[in-house]
Amino acid sequence: MTDEISEAYQWIFLPGASGSRSFWQPVASQLTADVEQAILAYPGFAGAMPQSDVYDFESLQDYVIGHITQPSVIVAQSMGGIFAVQAALEKPDLVQALVLVATSGGIDLSPYHVLDWRESYQEQLDLPDWFVVSKSQTIEQALTTITCPVLLLWGDDDPISPVAIGQYLQQQFQQAELHIIGKGQHDLAHVHAEQVGRLIQDFKQRVLG
Template sequence: MPNLIFLPGASGSTTFWNPLINKLSHAESKQVIAYPSFGEEPSQESVYDFASLSNYVLQQIQSESIVIAQSMGGIFAVQAAIARPDLVKGLVLLATSGGIDLTPFQVQDWRTAYQQQYLNYPDWFMASQIDLSQHLEKIRIPILLLWGDQDPISPIAVGQALQQKFPQAELHIIHGGDHAFAEHYAEEVAVHIQQYLTHFNFQV
């Protein structure tokens, strides 16, 4: 039975997932991974750049899992799926870049606002530019893509591009959803995730 692993976005807020977790009926393991130096999480010497944070996240995945990831967390989720296909059995990606170049899309720059809003925000995280586009076709697991139609940070066109790149992906739109729709529309998001888990016979 795969675990459900939740990855926050760039804010590092683990409580972001609480409304959704409370709506998911499955009683098996649900794990939220906190990022060192983000939010209330203390720093660790082993985490000092994007690559070491990615490795830290990967080390937290110790058994077969479905990884549910918000925004920048989607990059870690995709990297984990590439590195450990034996453990990552499914992905649910919400409002993320997924590691593709967002230059062709008219996206709102979130970095400056986040740096002003969150104290002690790691500078190296702001400067990271990750391109995984050449690897996405290698990910052969079922992927659920969820996007809000009122999200200037990751517009629907990004989700549509990812749907084309992943071999086995399905895109659903949350009407009225902004970048934080997983928190604000938790009940609707939970329905999509339950259907995804049931359809692919993930007995979690």
């Protein structure tokens, strides 16, 4: 497996629906200094300048995937995980591995009775108006075609993305491992940054070399 991984790759961190780049900073800071990394901002989210070509979920997804121009490991929170999975499908030659945290991964969530977060997020966060009504298409049927290594991190107390979703995704990807963090809620990657950082570092050493 390690022989298939490019020796030179960057780490791209994708926020969730908040668009907050600071969300990933405690984890990103734990990576070794020689690792090239970028925390991507979403136009129109969390104070980032809007762009005319980003106006719905699909155009935001295109914007994100357009930033993947070299071999990359994508670390993604919640909504960002949908973009990460789509990137792995569209650019399998560049996406070396995925780290997905508390995400839907693009599957149909209706069987899981998850908490609807959109209204509260709109009230509490600086989000573009179109985001609340935009819906992503399910890409569930394509998950089994993703061959890169996948690290799945879930909290055991997350009503937005319950553990059952992580367990299902683990079954769909060809190479996936799932770690469940005790007392972890939807913001587990920020609240439990030290533990998450250790799991990612271990994944990096074992799978990426």
